Structures are given as C-alpha cells and as structure tokens.
Amino acid sequence: MVSVGVIGSGAWGTTLALLLARKGIATTIWDHRAERALEMQQSRENKVFLPHIYFPDNLRVTSDITEAVTDKDLLVLVTPSQKLRENVRLIAPYLDPKTILVSASKGIEIESLQRMSEVIAAELPAWKDRIAALSGPNLSSEVAEGKPTAAVVASSIPEIAVQARTVITCDTLRVYTSSDVIGVELGGALKNIIAIGAGFNDGLGYGENAKAAIITRGLAEISRLGVAAGANALTFAGLAGIGDLIATCATPLSRNQQLGRRLARGEKLDAILQSTHSVAEGVSTTRAALKLAERYQVEMPIAHQLSLILFEGLDPHKAVPELMMRDPKGELEGFV
Structure with a gap:
C-alpha cells in the first residue's frame, strides 16, 4: 500500500x-x-x-x-x-x-x-x-x-x-x-516565458508563422541557458523541453499564454495578476532567467524584450521589430 x-x-x-x-x-x-x-x-x-x-x-x-x-x-x-x-x-x-x-x-x-x-x-x-x-x-x-x-x-x-x-x-x-534534473527543471520553468510571447503573438494577430518562429527561437534560448547551466542538450528535445513548450504556447488554456494575450489587448500586468486565482509563473521566471543569463553570459533576446514589456511598459508592437532587426546570425550560434 x-x-x-x-x-x-x-x-x-x-x-x-x-x-x-x-x-x-x-x-x-x-x-x-x-x-x-x-x-x-x-x-x-x-x-x-x-x-x-x-x-x-x-x-x-x-x-x-x-x-x-x-x-x-x-x-x-x-x-x-x-x-x-x-x-x-x-x-x-x-x-x-x-x-x-x-x-x-x-x-x-x-x-x-x-x-x-x-x-x-x-x-x-x-x-x-x-x-x-x-x-x-x-x-x-x-x-x-x-x-x-x-x-x-x-x-x-x-x-x-x-x-x-x-x-x-x-x-x-x-x-x-x-x-538530467537541471534540464528537466529549466525546460519546465523557462517555457513559461516563451508562452507569454506566444500569447502576445496571438493577441496581436501576427499569425502561425510568427508563433512557430517564437517557439523555435524560444527553444534555442532555453537550450543555450540550460546547456550553460550544465544540462544535457538532448533533454530540450524531449517532453520537458519542446513537448512542454508546444503545449504551453499553442493554447489559451495556458495561464502564461493567456497573460500574453491580455497584455497585447492593452491590459496592465498588475490588473491581470489580481484578476486571476492562478499564478502565471512566467512573470517571475523572466526576472530570474535574465539574472541566470547574465551569470552564464548567454543571450536571451526574446526574454529580454518580454521583460521590457512586462516591467518597463514597452509597447508590444515595438518589441517585434527589435527582434527582427537584430544582427544576423547563424541558426546554431551559441551551440557549435
């Protein structure tokens, strides 16, 4: 028993x-x-x-x-x-x-x-x-x-x-x-940040191509930080990585995705957080992730732009051009 x-x-x-x-x-x-x-x-x-x-x-x-x-x-x-x-x-x-x-x-x-x-x-x-x-x-x-x-x-x-x-x-x-405890835990935590971005995408009406790009490049950010912290890169191709990321980004059933949608509609973060019983972990995780990224000298551009929207009042419409016009890079830069 x-x-x-x-x-x-x-x-x-x-x-x-x-x-x-x-x-x-x-x-x-x-x-x-x-x-x-x-x-x-x-x-x-x-x-x-x-x-x-x-x-x-x-x-x-x-x-x-x-x-x-x-x-x-x-x-x-x-x-x-x-x-x-x-x-x-x-x-x-x-x-x-x-x-x-x-x-x-x-x-x-x-x-x-x-x-x-x-x-x-x-x-x-x-x-x-x-x-x-x-x-x-x-x-x-x-x-x-x-x-x-x-x-x-x-x-x-x-x-x-x-x-x-x-x-x-x-x-x-x-x-x-x-x-791989490090990889499983970081995958589960960091995906909530990207889910907020996916919610922004849906709220702003940017479409499925853009959301696929957010998910894919979000996975790159998660993997870079995870590997730098000691995780196995293959973990992020599994259930705690891409699996959890897809589920959380694809549907408004996700608290973090819904938060992103509501922010895109112009609602204020404090008002959203006060209106729900659930905790959107992506908010606090964004702060923590950027501190970890600084510790490990890892780039997290999506998380950085989201932090500006969440905590500094950046207009979501301005975040996407900032991401699109970053210096061109190889897709696997930071991994190989």
Missing part, C-alpha cells in the same frame, strides 16, 4: 491528486486555508480550478500539515515557485526519512536563482538523495478530464526516479525517467 501527500491545491496539484486517487492510492491534498480545505472536502471538488470534476472517495483534503505529511511514501510539492521554500520549511518537522519528495512546481526562485529541487535540498539536506522533479506537456484541465499525456520525472539517483515513476504512472499519464 502506498500513501501520498500533495502540498498545494491549485489546478496541477489537484490534478495530480486526482490521478493518484483514481489509481487506488490513498491521497491527501493540503491547503493552508482551513475554510478552503473544508469546502473541498465537503463538496468533493475544487470549484475554483477544476469545477465539476469530482474527487474519488480515497482523496482527502486537509489544512492540517501533520496529516498531509506524516507517514507518506511520496510527497508531491506543487506550490507557487516563490512560495516553495516557506512550504518546505513548514513540512520539515513532520517528514519521514523514507519519504520521496517530488517537485511538480515549475519556476526559479528569484532571490537565490535556485531551481525547485535545489530549494528543497537546501532546506532538507538529509533528503537530497530522495528528491525528484516532474515536468512535461501537462495542461491541468485536460489531464484532470482523463485525456492522455506524458511526463518525465528526473532525479540524480536513478532508483528514486523509477520509484516516483512507478507511483505516478497511470493509464492516462505515461511517465518517463531522466537523470
């Missing part, structure tokens, strides 16, 4: 909990707000993020962190990236030494520039060899509805990746393993 705790009751956390519970695993979702936890436990659905998708009987919701963490074989951490550290500190006193920790959050901590698994390891050094990262082209609403998808779980310890894969894999989510 396996017992799993899910720390975070957003769309993706709830979706993963649903998949695990449907598989017959005793699963507990934790929400820090007692009233929200009680409402979900009683209504048997997450009305905010996944309305009308009802919980199996073996899925429990609690605001008691002890109940969510104690005696769990696997703990899935699915909190906003900038809140992960404080939540890891919260769970620390109740963790069992045998528990495997799986990060399903996609982001980079702005202050430390650490990936999510690095944040967990920094706070929980005794668990550094029991940490894995889950990523892939996984739009929550589709996965929760039972539509098929795939993901990759990465760990520096192969046995941990295999154990996590065994627990998470189900008939609608096929999970692969990887040893």
Whole structure:
C-alpha cells in the first residue's frame, strides 16, 4: 500500500491528486486555508480550478500539515515557485526519512536563482538523495478530464526516479525517467516565458508563422541557458523541453499564454495578476532567467524584450521589430 501527500491545491496539484486517487492510492491534498480545505472536502471538488470534476472517495483534503505529511511514501510539492521554500520549511518537522519528495512546481526562485529541487535540498539536506522533479506537456484541465499525456520525472539517483515513476504512472499519464534534473527543471520553468510571447503573438494577430518562429527561437534560448547551466542538450528535445513548450504556447488554456494575450489587448500586468486565482509563473521566471543569463553570459533576446514589456511598459508592437532587426546570425550560434 502506498500513501501520498500533495502540498498545494491549485489546478496541477489537484490534478495530480486526482490521478493518484483514481489509481487506488490513498491521497491527501493540503491547503493552508482551513475554510478552503473544508469546502473541498465537503463538496468533493475544487470549484475554483477544476469545477465539476469530482474527487474519488480515497482523496482527502486537509489544512492540517501533520496529516498531509506524516507517514507518506511520496510527497508531491506543487506550490507557487516563490512560495516553495516557506512550504518546505513548514513540512520539515513532520517528514519521514523514507519519504520521496517530488517537485511538480515549475519556476526559479528569484532571490537565490535556485531551481525547485535545489530549494528543497537546501532546506532538507538529509533528503537530497530522495528528491525528484516532474515536468512535461501537462495542461491541468485536460489531464484532470482523463485525456492522455506524458511526463518525465528526473532525479540524480536513478532508483528514486523509477520509484516516483512507478507511483505516478497511470493509464492516462505515461511517465518517463531522466537523470538530467537541471534540464528537466529549466525546460519546465523557462517555457513559461516563451508562452507569454506566444500569447502576445496571438493577441496581436501576427499569425502561425510568427508563433512557430517564437517557439523555435524560444527553444534555442532555453537550450543555450540550460546547456550553460550544465544540462544535457538532448533533454530540450524531449517532453520537458519542446513537448512542454508546444503545449504551453499553442493554447489559451495556458495561464502564461493567456497573460500574453491580455497584455497585447492593452491590459496592465498588475490588473491581470489580481484578476486571476492562478499564478502565471512566467512573470517571475523572466526576472530570474535574465539574472541566470547574465551569470552564464548567454543571450536571451526574446526574454529580454518580454521583460521590457512586462516591467518597463514597452509597447508590444515595438518589441517585434527589435527582434527582427537584430544582427544576423547563424541558426546554431551559441551551440557549435
């Protein structure tokens, strides 16, 4: 028998909990707000993020962190990236030494520039060899509805990746393993920046050719930074790279793509962020990515232009000419 705790009751956390519970695993979702936890436990659905998708009987919701963490074989951490550290500190006193920790959050901590698994390891050094990262082209609403998808779980310890894969894999989510934690995490985080750009493209009506160019050159930026940080270049040709990038850029189901569309319509960033329950990770990741790019001396022109739009009020119509008229380069410059 396996017992799993899910720390975070957003769309993706709830979706993963649903998949695990449907598989017959005793699963507990934790929400820090007692009233929200009680409402979900009683209504048997997450009305905010996944309305009308009802919980199996073996899925429990609690605001008691002890109940969510104690005696769990696997703990899935699915909190906003900038809140992960404080939540890891919260769970620390109740963790069992045998528990495997799986990060399903996609982001980079702005202050430390650490990936999510690095944040967990920094706070929980005794668990550094029991940490894995889950990523892939996984739009929550589709996965929760039972539509098929795939993901990759990465760990520096192969046995941990295999154990996590065994627990998470189900008939609608096929999970692969990887040893490239850096590549899997950076692919999952950085794609959110490019998705904002794809949303701009759709909002401005620039068409499919332009969006294909944004996705392709966005992948080049992600890969350059990832390789400089120590990732395997081939990881970005996989599920956590081009797979997640396509899914996130192609549809308004993506929070980041939708944010880009709304900015293109003239809405202000603060107003957009205040109007939604979901976190668009691409906003904070843009700041962190450019700091990492500076550290590794890597060019990220799309991310740079997006930062000017997001944080300095650049007119989106002016960003595209800036990108188009950059000095000509070889397509593989920065790789070979």
